[in-house]
Amino acid sequence: MKSLKKAFLISAGLGAMVVAAHAQTAIDTSKAIRVAMVPKLIGLSVFKANEQGSMEAAKLLNINFLYTGPVTASAQGQVDIINSLTARKFDAITVTSNNPTELAPSLERAMAKGIAVVSYDSDVAPDARDFFIQDTAYPAMGKALVDSVEASTGPNAEVAILSSTPDATIQNAWLDAVKTYMAATYPNMKVVTTQYGQSSPSQSLSAGLNILHAYPQVTAIIAPDGAAEVGAAAAIEKLGLQGKVFTDGTSDPNSIRQYVKDGVIKASPLWDEVGEGKLVMYVARLAANHALKPNDTFTVPGLGTYTVNNKVIIFSEPLIFTADNIDKYQF
Amino acid sequence: MKSLLFGGVWDRALALILIALFAGFCVFTPGFYNGFQGTLSITEEFLPFGFVALGLSVVILTGGIDLSVGSISGLAAVIMAILVKSYGLNIWAAVVIAVAVGGVLGWVNGLIITRLRVEPLIATLATNFIYSSVAVALAGASPPYGFGAAFGVLGTGAVVGWVPVQLLIFVVMAIGFSVLMTRTGFGRRIVMIGYNRDAAHYAGVSVASVERRAYVISGLTAAFAGIILASYYDAVRPDMGDILLLTSITMVVLGGISIFGGEGGILGVTLAVMILGVLRQGMLIAGFSDMVTTMLTGAILLSSIAIKNLFSSRGFDLGAAVRRFTALRRPAKS
Amino acid sequence: MSSTIAAMPEPGRRAKSRRRRELREVTLLIATFAVIFGVGLLRPSFMSFSNLEFMVLSSVVLGLVGISQTFVIMTRGIDLSVSAVLGLSAMVFGLLSTTNNMPVWQALPLCMLVGAVLGCFNGFLVAWAKIPPIIATLGTYSLYGGLTFIYSNGLQVDQVSQDFENFGNANLIPGLPIPTPVIALLIVSVFAWFVLNHMKYGRNILAIGNNASAAYNAGISVRRTLLGVYTISGALAAFAGLIFVAYTGSATATTGTGDHVELQSIAVALIGGTAIAGGRGNLAGTVIGSVFLSVVITALVFLQVPAIWYSAGEGAMILIAVTLGARQGAKS
Numbered sequence: 001m002k003s004l005k006k007a008f009l010i011s012a013g014l015g016a017m018v019v020a021a022h023a024q025t026a027i028d029t030s031k032a033i034r035v036a037m038v039p040k041l042i043g044l045s046v047f048k049a050n051e052q053g054s055m056e057a058a059k060l061l062n063i064n065f066l067y068t069g070p071v072t073a074s075a076q077g078q079v080d081i082i083n084s085l086t087a088r089k090f091d092a093i094t095v096t097s098n099n100p101t102e103l104a105p106s107l108e109r110a111m112a113k114g115i116a117v118v119s120y121d122s123d124v125a126p127d128a129r130d131f132f133i134q135d136t137a138y139p140a141m142g143k144a145l146v147d148s149v150e151a152s153t154g155p156n157a158e159v160a161i162l163s164s165t166p167d168a169t170i171q172n173a174w175l176d177a178v179k180t181y182m183a184a185t186y187p188n189m190k191v192v193t194t195q196y197g198q199s200s201p202s203q204s205l206s207a208g209l210n211i212l213h214a215y216p217q218v219t220a221i222i223a224p225d226g227a228a229e230v231g232a233a234a235a236i237e238k239l240g241l242q243g244k245v246f247t248d249g250t251s252d253p254n255s256i257r258q259y260v261k262d263g264v265i266k267a268s269p270l271w272d273e274v275g276e277g278k279l280v281m282y283v284a285r286l287a288a289n290h291a292l293k294p295n296d297t298f299t300v301p302g303l304g305t306y307t308v309n310n311k312v313i314i315f316s317e318p319l320i321f322t323a324d325n326i327d328k329y330q331f
Numbered sequence: 332m333k334s335l336l337f338g339g340v341w342d343r344a345l346a347l348i349l350i351a352l353f354a355g356f357c358v359f360t361p362g363f364y365n366g367f368q369g370t371l372s373i374t375e376e377f378l379p380f381g382f383v384a385l386g387l388s389v390v391i392l393t394g395g396i397d398l399s400v401g402s403i404s405g406l407a408a409v410i411m412a413i414l415v416k417s418y419g420l421n422i423w424a425a426v427v428i429a430v431a432v433g434g435v436l437g438w439v440n441g442l443i444i445t446r447l448r449v450e451p452l453i454a455t456l457a458t459n460f461i462y463s464s465v466a467v468a469l470a471g472a473s474p475p476y477g478f479g480a481a482f483g484v485l486g487t488g489a490v491v492g493w494v495p496v497q498l499l500i501f502v503v504m505a506i507g508f509s510v511l512m513t514r515t516g517f518g519r520r521i522v523m524i525g526y527n528r529d530a531a532h533y534a535g536v537s538v539a540s541v542e543r544r545a546y547v548i549s550g551l552t553a554a555f556a557g558i559i560l561a562s563y564y565d566a567v568r569p570d571m572g573d574i575l576l577l578t579s580i581t582m583v584v585l586g587g588i589s590i591f592g593g594e595g596g597i598l599g600v601t602l603a604v605m606i607l608g609v610l611r612q613g614m615l616i617a618g619f620s621d622m623v624t625t626m627l628t629g630a631i632l633l634s635s636i637a638i639k640n641l642f643s644s645r646g647f648d649l650g651a652a653v654r655r656f657t658a659l660r661r662p663a664k665s
Numbered sequence: 666m667s668s669t670i671a672a673m674p675e676p677g678r679r680a681k682s683r684r685r686r687e688l689r690e691v692t693l694l695i696a697t698f699a700v701i702f703g704v705g706l707l708r709p710s711f712m713s714f715s716n717l718e719f720m721v722l723s724s725v726v727l728g729l730v731g732i733s734q735t736f737v738i739m740t741r742g743i744d745l746s747v748s749a750v751l752g753l754s755a756m757v758f759g760l761l762s763t764t765n766n767m768p769v770w771q772a773l774p775l776c777m778l779v780g781a782v783l784g785c786f787n788g789f790l791v792a793w794a795k796i797p798p799i800i801a802t803l804g805t806y807s808l809y810g811g812l813t814f815i816y817s818n819g820l821q822v823d824q825v826s827q828d829f830e831n832f833g834n835a836n837l838i839p840g841l842p843i844p845t846p847v848i849a850l851l852i853v854s855v856f857a858w859f860v861l862n863h864m865k866y867g868r869n870i871l872a873i874g875n876n877a878s879a880a881y882n883a884g885i886s887v888r889r890t891l892l893g894v895y896t897i898s899g900a901l902a903a904f905a906g907l908i909f910v911a912y913t914g915s916a917t918a919t920t921g922t923g924d925h926v927e928l929q930s931i932a933v934a935l936i937g938g939t940a941i942a943g944g945r946g947n948l949a950g951t952v953i954g955s956v957f958l959s960v961v962i963t964a965l966v967f968l969q970v971p972a973i974w975y976s977a978g979e980g981a982m983i984l985i986a987v988t989l990g991a992r993q994g995a996k997s
Binding site: 396398449453454458459460461464465467580581625633636640 | 743790794795796797799800801803804805806807808810811814815928931932935941942971973974975976977978979980981983984987988
């Protein structure tokens, strides 16, 4: 009957509103908290992009945000800062680490004092943090890096690797994924040499030039580091080899924009650093509120729904920059 | 002697500065004073520099310098870690071996300087490159970590509940070094060599042998600092020791030891270690950035020497300048 | 003690020391060619024009800083702040090239002025405040490094204007395949050589390095000469920074200081035959030394030596060069 139908509709409507309201107020922002973001080092564009996203999110989440880090990629510098944050009784510390184990004792001390610890990008020892935000699934990244090479120079390419340092955790994780995928999918593709650019643009440039001089048969350079990719691309252009040699890697769009437009870089995978910065703040807020469990799901307005799997949250699929889309991203 | 008297004044000034600094931070910086143990545990962050500074003092007193302390500490830490993780050696045995290796590396420095007649600056510059390369090669792609709670006591533990183990060791070592420098023949010979190498030689001191031993000491303390760092971070990295060099030199110089040798004492260095350490930690806790504290350390270094010169020179006129140049000249090595 | 004699030893001695100095330059030159041909036999691409050009170009920055370090070392001093000045100059002018579109010909004198001021401060600390050079420049090393950071405010230079890029890479004289930076290095070297060997100022520098009080007694204004030397050092280091950012198109807050260019410049000066005790300098040796270093390190890459051993190679070379030099020096 009409009245029953009406009642049904009203209650459904009310129910929906309750659900919606609950979803919107899911994150408790009543208490102002202090959250710090400690990048590997100050002064690298990708981390500045993180900061940008974090600052936006901090305003919505009632967070007093501090961005602080060492001047060089030093784990000891980070430990000093973490210790001072602990002494200053911050509510949450978010960090991407220069070294997974060296930071552990100081982070564990922070956790013992009730401070929430969220790591992102480069993880620390699992016992030393509450949650870890992984940029993107490692196998997916490896696949993206190798597929880009195959698309530029074919499946029989001779490839060089230009990484940052021999013990860089995340670079090694990606490179393992690269080698696994390469062996499985393009068995004729070979890695002829691995060189290191120490995350320094000029040393990466020298390393890139050395590769091109010493191994003239190389047609692609995989450079899974911000400075390395720029160095490799600059080396290719310096020697006038664009069109013959290609490179890809994991650099921010601003740094590689000109090289993508020049065709030296065809497809370069990364992820939305600004968005990741936002996510870091949301997870930090939830962790400080004790509102997130090791296996859970949650939603971030504007970014989507995320699953927490044994304290690990994967941010997104690799975002691949090409000449078509690179101008949409300014970081 | 002039140096002793001057040392007294300088040491007293340093002590006053330390007390003022510490008190100031306790009062004005929330979070600095964290209960007795909490505040003392701040020393754990900077005492490794202090260990290096003690050994470096001996070398600088002879008029030399050791630029390889950073790589020696990294290499020693890596060797210890590998002995434990890859060869299953008992951790304390590994520690002893690693520190001994540091001494050997220092002895190599000494040989190059005394036998091959290479200037200390260059010799240790070169060995710094070499040792750090070896450390990186040994550490490989995944440097070892996780050494257990017993080992962790060295870097982070406390005795009687509130005295950090590091602090205890440092105080004992400082006293030991002070005794070595002021009351033993060895110490007196070191100072004599620094003050006037030729005179020491003609006085019958076997200069080369004493110098070699000075570099061995520097190597031992550097290696020990590396072990402490490994304990504090519960991990090793080949470049762990890189930050030690410049700050340690600052501590030695701030402590009143002349870079040309022959002047200054361990007490001053100890006070300087505490001052620089407390200053840096206090500033970080107060919210200053890493960069500002580094710049401030540089500024302190400069002004402290300038002030020292102001007090000890007989004026700024050219006569004094000449006397200064003459006094600072080391006789040309033949 | 030979302290009573100023910079001019007796004629016989002078001829001998000049011969010894020439021996070092010649030795280095021979060694460089030996490495080039030796490795070239194994890997022909080592001798390709592109690679040769690269090795020489990448030695320009170090060569310039090496020249400034040579001047300072000749006065028995040392300048650890050169890398910080280099980094500051690279960052400042790299940013100016993109944000303000500053042309190279404006940046050039400006950067040398900035470097001169910074170097002058060093000179003041050494000559007037009587701070030992190693300490003074250690302090300014962290001060200037901090300035770089504050100026850049966390930014980094990823590219420079086309003007700058041409300066750093293109050939100055069309037709002559020598890039501008190499010509700059040659000009600076010649000028430095002239100052050292044919101007009173150069003789004063050597005199001070040999024996400062004798120099003073001979009427040389020690303080002003030292001030000049550190000012020159700063200006050259800043110039090197400009070339660096023009060539690589990048600068970060740790450019120069991160690679420890100051230690490398000392190494190059010593390999080149300059004595750390002062009083004797070898500019040609420094320049050839930096080319030699660049050639050897590139050779290591071509010989497929694992990257982790490059640093050891550099250290070993310093030791060898200096041991040979110390033996020669010891005989004087």
